[in-house]
Amino acid sequence: MRMLSGNSKINHFRMKKVFRLAAVFCSISLAMIGCEKDDSDSFDPSAPITIGSFIPATGGGGTEVLITGTNFTEDTSRISVSLNGRSLAIVGASNNQIMVVVPKKAGSGPLTVAIADKTAQSAENFTYSYTRTVSTLAGTGEAGYQDGAGDIAMFNFSGQVWYRSMGIAVDDDLNVYVADPGNHCIRKIDPEGKVTTLAGNPNNPGYADGKGAAAQFSLPYDLDVDADGNVYSVDPGNWDIRKISPDGTATTWALAHQEPWSVAFDKKTGYVYYSSCTGAGNVYPVTEQGTSGDPIVTGLPYPAGIDFDPDGNLYVCVHGSHIVNRYAAGTWQGSTIAGSGTPGYSNGPGTAAQFSYPWGLEVDLAGNIYVAGNGTWDGGAYNPDQSIRQIAAGTYQVSTFAGSGVSGYTDAVGEAAAFRGPGGVAVDKNGTVYVLDKNNNCVRKIVSE
Numbered sequence: 001m002r003m004l005s006g007n008s009k010i011n012h013f014r015m016k017k018v019f020r021l022a023a024v025f026c027s028i029s030l031a032m033i034g035c036e037k038d039d040s041d042s043f044d045p046s047a048p049i050t051i052g053s054f055i056p057a058t059g060g061g062g063t064e065v066l067i068t069g070t071n072f073t074e075d076t077s078r079i080s081v082s083l084n085g086r087s088l089a090i091v092g093a094s095n096n097q098i099m100v101v102v103p104k105k106a107g108s109g110p111l112t113v114a115i116a117d118k119t120a121q122s123a124e125n126f127t128y129s130y131t132r133t134v135s136t137l138a139g140t141g142e143a144g145y146q147d148g149a150g151d152i153a154m155f156n157f158s159g160q161v162w163y164r165s166m167g168i169a170v171d172d173d174l175n176v177y178v179a180d181p182g183n184h185c186i187r188k189i190d191p192e193g194k195v196t197t198l199a200g201n202p203n204n205p206g207y208a209d210g211k212g213a214a215a216q217f218s219l220p221y222d223l224d225v226d227a228d229g230n231v232y233s234v235d236p237g238n239w240d241i242r243k244i245s246p247d248g249t250a251t252t253w254a255l256a257h258q259e260p261w262s263v264a265f266d267k268k269t270g271y272v273y274y275s276s277c278t279g280a281g282n283v284y285p286v287t288e289q290g291t292s293g294d295p296i297v298t299g300l301p302y303p304a305g306i307d308f309d310p311d312g313n314l315y316v317c318v319h320g321s322h323i324v325n326r327y328a329a330g331t332w333q334g335s336t337i338a339g340s341g342t343p344g345y346s347n348g349p350g351t352a353a354q355f356s357y358p359w360g361l362e363v364d365l366a367g368n369i370y371v372a373g374n375g376t377w378d379g380g381a382y383n384p385d386q387s388i389r390q391i392a393a394g395t396y397q398v399s400t401f402a403g404s405g406v407s408g409y410t411d412a413v414g415e416a417a418a419f420r421g422p423g424g425v426a427v428d429k430n431g432t433v434y435v436l437d438k439n440n441n442c443v444r445k446i447v448s449e
Contacts, residue, residue: 386421
């Protein structure tokens with residue numbers, strides 16, 4: 001028997017796959033094109049086109065979908081099919097069926113078919129299944145202090161169990177910044193995973209402005225970054241909000257009215273906002289350096305993570321009530337968008353879902369909200385939520401983005417991954433999600449495909 005070379009084997013298997021797909025396409029297309037081109041085309045430009053059904057209803061990038069309807073055309077050059085504005089590649093068509101391929105990250109929604117000046121939209125949504133892969137960006141899993149490559153770098157998020165770590169943010173150059181309370185400093189992780197200390201000295205906690213190691217922090221709990229790469233941090237040990245420039249120079253931006261636990265930068269107004277989990281539970285604006293104004297939201301039971309959407313609406317994890325609130329830009333009129341108010345771990349429509357002491361929060365460019373699920377004082381395994389949840393923009397449907405109700409340390413896909421006290425969350429411009437994993441003392445990365 002003649003043996004095939006490596007390349008010949010690959011080509012052989014590729015051809016077999018092509019023939020197999022062609023056979024499948026022909027078998028489901030006997031009513032379509034019978035595997036032979038018909039010179040006639042019964043598309044009627046004066047009649048509407050319709051979509052009756054499509055299969056499968058769920059899939060990810062690369063899924064082939066067969067659309068069945070009426071008044072289609074065999075001329076694929078005249079057809080366009082889209083999902084959320086994304087074009088789908090057309091494999092073949094007949095007068096009543098079209099075979100298409102779903103592109104990566106297309107999202108869920110109805111399918112739209114257009115032929116000439118006729119369009120039709122499916123009554124049902126295609127449900128896009130993301131593959132969300134969790135990996136460790138930086139950290140060894142042990143508490144400590146070490147700069148360097150991601151797999152040797154060390155953080156101290158849990159050296160004292162009461163550290164309320166949530167501070168993580170990412171700039172437009174894909175640098176990740178982390179508030180490291182146990183080391184009293186602000187860390188930076190570059191896109192290659194190398195960790196450096198941006199500002200602060202792990203051996204010299206306190207309060208001092210300055211550059212790099214000359215700056216002093218007590219307990220930096222949270223941070224955010226503006227469009228110019230400046231980092232804003234809050235420190236309940238010092239009752240201050242600090243601005244750290246890209247070169248690591250820390251400057252006091254304002255003194256707080258209450259112990260500041262969380263911070264957010266509103267790109268629409270250019271203002272910094274902070275909240276406190278002590279006292280009355282308020283959210284305050286800092287409209288310019290040294291000017292902390294009256295609270296815009298008051299009386300919340302332990303407001304934790306805060307962030308703004310692109311329109312300037314404010315979102316708050318109300319830790320003590322197990323809910324997420326939205327406050328309309330300008331009026332600050334509030335409403336609960338997710339969480340039933342009863343602690344637990346369940347997904348579903350908005351206020352039917354359950355959270356259990358939610359902590360960090362971030363909003364992406366599309367308005368989707370991400371919540372770090374375990375804000376208990378020790379990040380304990382007893383908390384039923386050890387995940388990152390997503391609240392869909394507009395519908396407020398709550399789903400698990402990665403992780404589950406089980407505490408652990410596993411790099412894996414979706415709900416097979418495990419976190420141990422996920423306390424902070426950030427999202428970059430490409431949709432990649434980063435997690436401050438408190439009791440694993442590391443920073444995790446979630447890539448959706």
